[in-house]
Amino acid sequence: MGAATSEPVAAMSPASPPVAGRGAPQGRSRRASLVVHERRFALALLAPALLVLLLITTAPLVYLLWNSVHRIDLSMPWLSGFAGLENYARMGSDPRFWNSLWLTFIYTGSTVVLQVLVGLGLALLVLQIPKGQGILRVAAILPIVLAPVVVGLFWRTLVLAPDVGLVDLVTRALGLGSYNWLGDPQLALISVIAIHTWQWTPFAFLVLLATLSTLPPDIYEAARLDRANAWQRFMHITLPLIRPAIVVVMIMRMMTALSAFAAIFAATGGGPGSATEILNLYAYRTAFSELNIGYGSSLAVVLMAITLGISYFLFRLRRAR
Amino acid sequence: MNPPGNVRLEGVVKQHGAFTALHGIDLEIQPGEFFALLGPSGSGKTTTLRILAGLEPVNGGRVLLDGVDVTDAQPGERDVAMVFQSYALYPHMTVAENIAFPLKMVRTPAAEIERAVNEAAAKVDIAHLLARRPGQLSGGQQQRCALARAIVRKPRLFLLDEPLSNLDAKLRVETRAELRRLQRSLGVTAVYVTHDQEEAMTMADRMAVFMEGRIIQVGTPKSIYLQPANVAVAAFIGTPPMNLLPAQLRDGTAVVAGASVPLRHEGAEARDVILGVRPGDLCIGQTGIPAIVEFVEDLGDSVIVNLQVGEQRLKARRDPQGPPLAEGQPVGLSFAPAAAHVFDRETGLRL
Amino acid sequence: MTASAVARARARRIALWLVAGLLLAVWAFPVLWGLLTSFKTERDVLAYPPVWLFEPTLNNYREVLFGSASIVPNLWSSLVVSTLTTALTMLFAVPAAYALARLNYPGKRGSGFYVLATQMLPPVGLIIPFYLVLQKVGLLDSYSGLTTIYLTFSLPFAIWLLVSYFEDIPYEMEEAALLDRAGRLRTLWYVILPQVRGGIAVTTIFVFLNAWNEFLFAVVLGGNNVRPVTVAMFNFISVEQTQWARLAAGAMLAMAPVIVIGLVAQRHIVKGLTVGAVKGGGRR
Numbered sequence: 001m002g003a004a005t006s007e008p009v010a011a012m013s014p015a016s017p018p019v020a021g022r023g024a025p026q027g028r029s030r031r032a033s034l035v036v037h038e039r040r041f042a043l044a045l046l047a048p049a050l051l052v053l054l055l056i057t058t059a060p061l062v063y064l065l066w067n068s069v070h071r072i073d074l075s076m077p078w079l080s081g082f083a084g085l086e087n088y089a090r091m092g093s094d095p096r097f098w099n100s101l102w103l104t105f106i107y108t109g110s111t112v113v114l115q116v117l118v119g120l121g122l123a124l125l126v127l128q129i130p131k132g133q134g135i136l137r138v139a140a141i142l143p144i145v146l147a148p149v150v151v152g153l154f155w156r157t158l159v160l161a162p163d164v165g166l167v168d169l170v171t172r173a174l175g176l177g178s179y180n181w182l183g184d185p186q187l188a189l190i191s192v193i194a195i196h197t198w199q200w201t202p203f204a205f206l207v208l209l210a211t212l213s214t215l216p217p218d219i220y221e222a223a224r225l226d227r228a229n230a231w232q233r234f235m236h237i238t239l240p241l242i243r244p245a246i247v248v249v250m251i252m253r254m255m256t257a258l259s260a261f262a263a264i265f266a267a268t269g270g271g272p273g274s275a276t277e278i279l280n281l282y283a284y285r286t287a288f289s290e291l292n293i294g295y296g297s298s299l300a301v302v303l304m305a306i307t308l309g310i311s312y313f314l315f316r317l318r319r320a321r
Numbered sequence: 322m323n324p325p326g327n328v329r330l331e332g333v334v335k336q337h338g339a340f341t342a343l344h345g346i347d348l349e350i351q352p353g354e355f356f357a358l359l360g361p362s363g364s365g366k367t368t369t370l371r372i373l374a375g376l377e378p379v380n381g382g383r384v385l386l387d388g389v390d391v392t393d394a395q396p397g398e399r400d401v402a403m404v405f406q407s408y409a410l411y412p413h414m415t416v417a418e419n420i421a422f423p424l425k426m427v428r429t430p431a432a433e434i435e436r437a438v439n440e441a442a443a444k445v446d447i448a449h450l451l452a453r454r455p456g457q458l459s460g461g462q463q464q465r466c467a468l469a470r471a472i473v474r475k476p477r478l479f480l481l482d483e484p485l486s487n488l489d490a491k492l493r494v495e496t497r498a499e500l501r502r503l504q505r506s507l508g509v510t511a512v513y514v515t516h517d518q519e520e521a522m523t524m525a526d527r528m529a530v531f532m533e534g535r536i537i538q539v540g541t542p543k544s545i546y547l548q549p550a551n552v553a554v555a556a557f558i559g560t561p562p563m564n565l566l567p568a569q570l571r572d573g574t575a576v577v578a579g580a581s582v583p584l585r586h587e588g589a590e591a592r593d594v595i596l597g598v599r600p601g602d603l604c605i606g607q608t609g610i611p612a613i614v615e616f617v618e619d620l621g622d623s624v625i626v627n628l629q630v631g632e633q634r635l636k637a638r639r640d641p642q643g644p645p646l647a648e649g650q651p652v653g654l655s656f657a658p659a660a661a662h663v664f665d666r667e668t669g670l671r672l
Numbered sequence: 673m674t675a676s677a678v679a680r681a682r683a684r685r686i687a688l689w690l691v692a693g694l695l696l697a698v699w700a701f702p703v704l705w706g707l708l709t710s711f712k713t714e715r716d717v718l719a720y721p722p723v724w725l726f727e728p729t730l731n732n733y734r735e736v737l738f739g740s741a742s743i744v745p746n747l748w749s750s751l752v753v754s755t756l757t758t759a760l761t762m763l764f765a766v767p768a769a770y771a772l773a774r775l776n777y778p779g780k781r782g783s784g785f786y787v788l789a790t791q792m793l794p795p796v797g798l799i800i801p802f803y804l805v806l807q808k809v810g811l812l813d814s815y816s817g818l819t820t821i822y823l824t825f826s827l828p829f830a831i832w833l834l835v836s837y838f839e840d841i842p843y844e845m846e847e848a849a850l851l852d853r854a855g856r857l858r859t860l861w862y863v864i865l866p867q868v869r870g871g872i873a874v875t876t877i878f879v880f881l882n883a884w885n886e887f888l889f890a891v892v893l894g895g896n897n898v899r900p901v902t903v904a905m906f907n908f909i910s911v912e913q914t915q916w917a918r919l920a921a922g923a924m925l926a927m928a929p930v931i932v933i934g935l936v937a938q939r940h941i942v943k944g945l946t947v948g949a950v951k952g953g954g955r956r
Contacts, residue, residue: 034378034393035776041856042775049768049827050783056824057790060801067800125691132692138938139699145934145941146702147885149902150923154702157914158709164718164916166705202699203945210946259794262887262902283796288892293800300797311792376847397853409848413866422862423852470852 061304067297074291087298097299099274100282103189104306107278108257111196115253116246118197119204124234126205127212137209140202148199152266155195156182160267182268185275192264192276199263200256204249211245212238244318251314258307279303326352326477326510327387328373334381335368335534342368344534345382350512350527355504357521357542358514360531361557369531370480370514374403386478397426402471403480406487408463410455416442416466417451423474441473444503461492468500472507479504479511485520497524518558522546530554548662552595552669555662561600561625564635566610567666568596575663578631580610585658594672597662600625603637605646609655614646628654703931709920717916732921743922746904750926752815753890753900754883757822761830761879766872769834770860774846791828798824799892806893813895821889826879833878836947837871838864874944877937881930901926 071083091097126136143151159166160181168178181191215238223233261280264270270277270285277285283303287296328350335343343365350356358366371377372384375396384392391399402423411419420438429437442448445465455463464484471479484500485493501524504511515521521528522542529539530550538550549555555563568577571591575582610630618625619641626646628635637654646652663672709717711728736743771777772784802821803812811817841864849859865872890900905926908919934941 034375034395037395038775038856039777042771042777042780045767045771045775046777046783049764049831050786052764052823053787053790053827056820057793057798057828060798060805061793063801063805064797067804122691122695125688126695129685129688129692132689136692136695137942138935139696141934141938141941142703142931143699145881145885145930146927147887147902147930149885149887150905150927151702153905153909153919154706154923157909157916157919158705159702161914166701198698206942207946210942255792259796261795265887266905280794280796284799284888287800288803293804297800300794300800303794304792304797307794308789308792374847374851376850396847396850397855401851403848403851405844405848407842407844409842409844411845411848411863411867413869422849422854426853426855426858 064297064300067293068301069298070294072293072297073295074293080294083294087295088302090295091298091302096274096277096282097279100277100279100299103276104258104278104280104303106189107193107196107260108254110193111200111257112250112253114193114197115201115204116250119201119249120208120246122201122205123209123212124238126209133209137206140206143199143202146199147262148260149262149266151199152195152263155191155198155263156267160191183272185272188268188272188275192267195263195267196257196260200253204253207245207249208242211242215241247314247318251311251318254310254314255307258303258310279306325387327385328356328478328510328512329385329388330369330373330382331385332382333369333372333379333384335365335372335377336380342534343372346536348529348536348539350510352510353508354526355501355511355513355524357525357528358512358531359516359518359521359528359557361516363533364531365534366514366516366531367482370403370482370512373478373512374401374480375399399478400476401478401480402474402476404464404467404471404482404484406483408455408467408484408487410463410466410470412455414454415451416447416453416455416458416469419455419466420451420469420473423470427474437473438469441469444472444506445469460488461496464488464496468503472503472509475507476509479507479509481511481513483515484513485515486517493520500524519560522558530557532557548671549597550671552597552664555597555664559599561636561638563597563599563662564603564637565664566596566598566630566633566635568594570594570663570672575661577610580653582610582655582661583658584661584663593666595664595666595669597664598656598660600636600638602656602660603635604655605637605639605643605652606655607653609653612652612654614648614650614652616648617646628652630654703927706920706923709917710924712917714915714917732917733925736918736921736925741907743901743904743907743925746899746901747925749894749898750884750900750902753818753822753898754880756815756819757826757883758876758880760819761823761826762872762876765827765830765834765875766865767860769831770838770864772831773835773838774843774864787828787831790824791832793824795825795888799889802889803892812893813897815898818889818893818898818900821893822883822886825886826882829882830875830879833875833944833947834868834871837868837875840871841867870940871947874937874940874947877933877940878944881933884930 068087069082069084070080071086072080126133158164160168162168162178162180165181167181172178179187181187219237220233223237228236259280260278261284264276264278264281265284268276270281274282279299280303283296283299286292286299290296328348330346330348333343333346334341346365346369348369358369360366368377372379375391375394375398379392382392383390386399386401411422414422417438420441421434424434424437438451439448442451445468447462447465447469450458450462450466455466458466464487467484481500485496488496497520513521513524525542527539527541528545529536530545531537532553537554538545545554546558549558549563552565556565566577568575569591570576570584570593573584575584575594575596577596605626605628612628612630612635615627615629615634618627622641623638624641624643626637626639628637635654664670665672710732711730712726713729713731716726735741738744768787772780772787798821802817806812806814806817809817811820845863845867846859849863850856854862884900885902886900887902891903894900894903905919905922908915908922
């Protein structure tokens with residue numbers, strides 16, 4: 001209410017000696033031109049990408065959520081309408097949903113663990129033959145650059161197929177008989193896990209090999225002098241030092257495993273029955289084979305929630321280190 | 322109406338959140354001066370330099386170049402050139418392209434660019450390296466390339482951020498003289514940041530000593546050396562550093578460790594002081610402040626004697642021709658009254 | 673060294689090399705086996721015991737390229753979609769990454785999180801809405817429709833990878849250029865971008881690879897006109913029979929570009945994987 005507060009502070013002391021550091025009010029307008037320029041430039045650069053992202057990811061997401069609370073069944077279009085949380089409630093008593101959840105858990109868990117264990121083990125071994133590393137890196141690239149769908153098809157036909165597949169040839173040659181790798185429910189799950197692991201272990205291998213190569217050799221020499229044996233050196237020096245890399249690899253591999261689709265689709269299509277139907281595939285089948293868009297959307301939302309939850313948890317874990 | 326190259330800082334304040342890096346800096350630099358900003362790390366000297374360059378905004382105060390308020394001006398608008406501590410050479414361009422870059426940015430015609438680049442390169446003696454990339458140059462050559470890039474557009478102010486700190490010791494000493502010569506020949510105002518007091522002492526026309534975000538003293542190196550304004554400055558300037566002893570001032574004498582030494586001071590009241598004497602001014606003899614010789618460092622052209630007075634450690638410098646001293650030998654220290662620096666013990670200020 | 677120590681060391685080396693050889697075989701065999709199969713006749717493929725010495729034939733390739741079920745239009749589809757995706761992605765991602773990495777503006781942290789979060793969306797969650805919308809707009813089975821959804825995975829990924837490359841440049845580069853009167857835009861163009869050339873190349877490679885290999889989006893949102901080669905693989909498999917040799921030939925052709933890129937740029941790719949891994953994020 002006082003008149004004093006209505007005057008801009010800068011007008012208060014135009015020519016007073018600045019030694020008193022009457023900085024803040026004048027400073028604010030000073031800084032404006034330098035900082036505003038940078039700000040405008042930054043937003044100009046960022047805005048196009050952000051707008052595109054908003055349009056193609058956030059908007060569809062909202063639409064997905066919208067669909068998930070509706071009854072949309074293209075095979076029975078007369079049933080369409082708002083459904084509230086009906087789709088989500090239905091999941092609770094849907095055995096196929098729980099099956100897919102369980103399979104997702106097993107698939108993701110086992111592939112990630114296998115990739116890290118095998119990748120780390122191989123990296124440790126290969127570290128000791130520097131000459132071989134070059135050609136092995138080249139070989140490791142091959143599985144990674146192939147399209148997962150091609151990998152799935154390939155394994156389905158040329159590797160795991162009865163009579164003709166490589167594995168079958170080997171097992172028959174060894175006298176172990178013939179197995180229906182993709183037709184038997186348990187074997188099918190093992191097969192898709194093997195396929196995924198085969199394709200992505202080289203990634204873990206390459207990253208961990210690169211990380212291991214950057215470890216300074218003198219700490220190992222010091223450890224040797226301190227009479228630590230190989231296992232102790234691994235547990236107390238190597239492992240702690242590469243733990244951040246391992247965590248990052250696990251995060252990335254987990255994301256890939258949760259959204260894995262093409263390889264399983266190509267190899268088994270989610271079958272036999274629902275034996276390899278991870279949540280990803282279940283949502284797809286529901287929406288596009290059975291044409292139940294509403295329920296399929298809700299399944300996708302659940303998968304998304306799981307993915308976001310896990311990644312949030314893992315990132316927190318990573319930052320806690 | 323000022324001659325070109327005049328720099329003035331008025332009450333410059335800089336804050337980083339709650340921390341105040343500069344508490345109101347006032348400074349005036351004359352055209353053509355080689356002015357050093359000296360101080361320990363974190364004292365605010367580099368911040369001041371960057372404010373002059375326009376790379377940091379200020380929270381208060383003004384910056385004036387040739388009487389014009391440039392506080393808000395963009396770095397490119399100030400006609401100021403800077404040599405960074407890391408040189409900041411553009412690694413993907415050749416030396417010639419690096420030097421030409423500032424001219425290219427103001428659309429200087431190509432022929433003019435070529436002439437200026439050759440001239441600048443010749444001045445710093447890298448004309449034979451114009452086709453190389455920075456990655457192929459030695460540290461000293463990179464530094465000269467950075468210099469050439471700075472001088473090529475004949476700026477009115479030349480800023481240098483510890484440009485010699487990345488060079489090895491011998492090269493550093495050689496380059497000091499070269500830099501000085503270069504600045505003299507160009508006649509451009511130069512502001513030079515360093516934490517090495519020897520560098521500042523040997524190169525600067527005048528210098529400002531920074532401590533904890535404030536300028537403690539401004540003057541010629543000699544005047545600061547002879548009359549440091551406070552204990553901190555006294556301890557900082559000079560190699561080996563000044564000896565500082567707690568003492569008591571009484572009737573024109575200082576009482577140190579029980580011994581009385583005459584001073585030129587005519588202080589009326591007794592007070593606690595800190596007595597400062599440079600190593601070169603300490604005389605080792607029979608009488609005076611009692612001390613024990615700890616050990617002797619023979620540098621060839623001079624001898625540094627490390628002494629102990631009670632709990633304190635002192636250094637004295639003398640000719641190699643003096644009488645030899647043994648470790649553990651008790652001696653007496655004295656000095657000419659005029660050579661003593663007396664500081665109030667509480668405030669640290671010179672008396 | 674004692675004689676037994678030498679012998680032990682040698683045995684160890686041999687064991688390691690055996691493991692390496694095994695690794696090589698396991699990882700390289702599909703490509704090699706597929707290559708082998710693509711030159712066999714269907715009968716040779718099905719023969720048991722397997723035929724090692726056979727008369728190679730180019731029939732499969734001929735059929736796959738020039739026959740009735742030629743995959744050449746599919747190769748073309750893949751090329752167009754991948755190139756469009758890569759070009760658009762880089763166009764948007766490079767400036768955005770620079771802003772995120774180097775400039776100060778309100779909402780910087782938030783925008784960083786947002787870009788990261790968009791990478792966490794499972795593709796299945798996107799195809800349902802995209803399918804419905806594209807159908808309404810009539811953009812199903814079109815290059816623009818497909819490219820748009822491809823951007824959902826390539827744009828955030830490219831931004832994140834590029835940010836780490838931009839962050840590697842010392843900040844004084846910008847300061848020196850600004851003092852040299854370059855201004856923000858010319859600083860970016862003349863000083864910063866030339867220094868991230870390598871990073872841009874690696875990112876381009878990854879974006880192209882991911883786009884080329886994409887399947888789910890291609891099969892749901894493509895159709896008869898736009899059918900990338902990943903979908904075309906299923907041409908050779910039907911309920912009645914699998915055309916083994918032709919499938920192998922088709923797969924070889926479909927994967928030829930990515931294999932070539934992978935072999936030629938392998939050092940870059942490995943570096944890119946490790947960079948991406950260290951800084952977090954990324955689909956692959």
